[in-house]
Amino acid sequence: MTTDPQLLSNPRSDRVKQVAALGRRAVRARTGRFLVEGPQAVRELLAYAESSARELYVTTEAEKRHTGIVGRAEESGVVVYRCTDVVLAAMADTGSPQGMLGVADRVDVPxxxxxxxxxxxxxxxxxxxxxxxxxxxxxxxxxxxxxxxxxxxxxxxxxxxxxxxxxxxxxxxxxxxxxxxxxxxxxxxxxxxxxxxxxxxxxxxxxxxxxxxxxxxxxxxxxxxxxxxxxxxxxxxxxxxxxxxxxxxxxxxxxxxxxxxxxxxxxxxx
Known part of the structure; x- marks a missing residue:
């Protein structure tokens, strides 16, 4: 199982800040990672670029609505973190991340x-x-x-x-x-x-x-x-x-x- 059992509830924690920082180009360039916001985008990431998926952050309500996505992520070895709505909003670039946010390695090719x-x-x-x-x-x-x-x-x-x-x-x-x-x-x-x-x-x-x-x-x-x-x-x-x-x-x-x-x-x- 690749699920973190603890609920992320502090929007000022280091982890939340690190994920939120991926909204900046300089941080994306340094880490080689980027944000994937919303269930549809995360679903496509897992279906077509599974090896690039690294982390998934999901609220309780979103997990209930999208059990298939969360299950696929866990089967793929993606670390799944449950979090509050406040934490997800602090990490996302949009005000409406629809309860789900992924972190992935870049997918471009030469x-x-x-x-x-x-x-x-x-x-x-x-x-x-x-x-x-x-x-x-x-x-x-x-x-x-x-x-x-x-x-x-x-x-x-x-x-x-x-x-x-x-x-x-x-x-x-x-x-x-x-x-x-x-x-x-x-x-x-x-x-x-x-x-x-x-x-x-x-x-x-x-x-x-x-x-x-x-x-x-x-x-x-x-x-x-x-x-x-x-x-x-x-x-x-x-x-x-x-x-x-x-x-x-x-x-x-x-x-x-x-x-x-x-x-x-x-x-x-x-």
Whole structure:
């Protein structure tokens, strides 16, 4: 049995402070661990990245509702701590952690390993300077939903282990290969060397999305929420693709990525 018999009730204890500190990027970088908040995310962690799960904190009420998750964690060798609502709230990044909080080792893979999944007929998404956690998480979730082979995140983008990113992926972080921390130019050149066509999603594009060839291995290159893709990034891409828009001035990053990923998924089924 891997359950701590004592109920954690002191929100100022060292253990609670150590877990709460994982909300900070510097602490995550030093420890190699991150927070997984809520039953759905913990369930996906245990189902797809079980070996990365280290600790589970759960309230009495949440354990009653999610006995299967707690049982799976214990069977996997994860240390389970029962705690009060006050303690869980002190550790979590959100005010509503739904009674359950996991601690896991990072799950990203090296760039070369992620690129190996982008074979013939496959596609990936590249985040170059994406800074908003919600956008990054939504793009990752969309990539998972539409069957992308990998998500490649540059060192200039938000930390994918930011609690807001992890929450907004709703478990998709554990479903597909994610590479992080590579400089943008190096990342794009690595894609080109493997024969992956780089498609810049940008409103300045002269190629419209319905006209682009999506049959071979390719990667959608997404830029910053405010300024889009930088000139040097556009130069490294094989094609700059615009999404036809009827009335709105533009689409936000997450919406644009969703449309592009859906187009790639549709092309694969033709």
């Amino acid at each position: 760039l070369a390993e992620a690129l190996a999944f982008v074979g013939e007929g496959e596609f990936a998404v590249v985040l170059t300077h994406v800074r908003d956690p919600g956008n990054a998480g939504t793009v990752l979730r969309g990539a998972d939903a539409f069957g992308a082979a990998a998500v490649l995140v540059s060192d200039a983008s938000v930390d994918v282990y930011n609690p807001k990113v992890v929450r907004s992926t709703v478990g998709s972080l554990f479903h597909l290969p994610v590479s992080v921390g590579t400089p943008v130019t190096e990342l794009l050149n690595a894609c080109r060397e493997r024969g992956i066509r780089l498609l810049a999603a940008d409103g300045t594009g002269t190629t419209m999305l319905p006209d682009v060839d999506l049959t071979g291995p390719h990667a959608w290159v997404m830029g910053n929420e405010a300024w889009g893709l930088e000139p040097e990034v556009l130069e490294l891409c094989d094609e700059v693709v615009a999404i036809p828009i009827q009335r709105a001035e533009s689409l936000n990053l997450a919406m644009a990525a969703t449309v592009c990923l859906h187009a790639s998924a549709s092309a694969r089924t033709r």
